[in-house]
Amino acid sequence: MLDIYGYHIQHGLGPFDLEPLHPDELKRRRKAMLKRRLPHLVADLDGTVVGYAYAAPFRKRPAYRYTVEHSIYVHKDFRGMGIGRRLLPALIAALEQTKTRQMIAVVDSSNIPSRRLHEACGFIEAGVLRSVGFKFGRWTDSVFLQRPVGAADGRLPDDHLGGTVPAGE
Numbered sequence: 001m002l003d004i005y006g007y008h009i010q011h012g013l014g015p016f017d018l019e020p021l022h023p024d025e026l027k028r029r030r031k032a033m034l035k036r037r038l039p040h041l042v043a044d045l046d047g048t049v050v051g052y053a054y055a056a057p058f059r060k061r062p063a064y065r066y067t068v069e070h071s072i073y074v075h076k077d078f079r080g081m082g083i084g085r086r087l088l089p090a091l092i093a094a095l096e097q098t099k100t101r102q103m104i105a106v107v108d109s110s111n112i113p114s115r116r117l118h119e120a121c122g123f124i125e126a127g128v129l130r131s132v133g134f135k136f137g138r139w140t141d142s143v144f145l146q147r148p149v150g151a152a153d154g155r156l157p158d159d160h161l162g163g164t165v166p167a168g169e
Contacts, residue, residue: 001040002054004024004073011139013108014071016133030046030054038068039094043083051080053087058104066101066157077101081102084114096150099157102151108133109141123147 006020033040033056058067070091073095074083095103103121107114123145131139147161 001049001073002044004049004052004075008073008086011076012111013133013135014073014111014114016135020136022041024133029056032056036142037098038100039091039098041090041094043074043089045078046111047120048074048075049135050081051085051087051099053091055091055100055103058102066099067104068097068100068102069106071105072117084117085112088117091119092147092149098148101152103147105145107143109143115143115145118147121147 002023003105005015005026009015009017009020023098033054036057038055038057041052042049043051043053051072053070053072055068055070057062058069072087072091073083074087092103103123104126105114105118107118109128124147126146128143129142129144132142134139
């Protein structure tokens with residue numbers, strides 16, 4: 001996974017990291033997601049990791065606790081082979097087993113394959129943030145794509161009474 005992410009940092013506009021991650025940092029991020037019981041899926045082909053997808057909290061403020069931002073990364077040698085088309089529906093299905101109600105994807109505006117994949121999986125464009133990233137000597141736009149999960153906003157969450165969140169959540 002570290003090699004896949006490192007490639008995307010060095011060659012892609014998706015991750016806004018500019019330097020490769022230390023292995024411990026990737027482990028820390030993954031552990032934090034799993035602690036929150038958010039899915040982190042890995043696609044392998046004959047024992048080789050060819051892609052992965054995960055969901056993380058959309059924002060830290062408690063009112064956002066039912067919304068996640070997700071990411072999908074595919075190994076450069078396996079792009080265009082349907083890995084993302086397998087990972088994204090599996091991630092959606094895994095999130096349907098949680099309290100998640102909305103998924104957000106933040107995609108570089110020039111990443112047409114990712115945008116098409118998300119649209120095929122029920123995401124709609126929710127907005128564009130123009131010139132918010134600077135990478136490889138140019139400004140980049142971020143497209144926000146959104147999709148409801150499960151019952152979405154059709155029902156209140158179990159812990160809605162009083163409108164507060166217990167400390168530490």
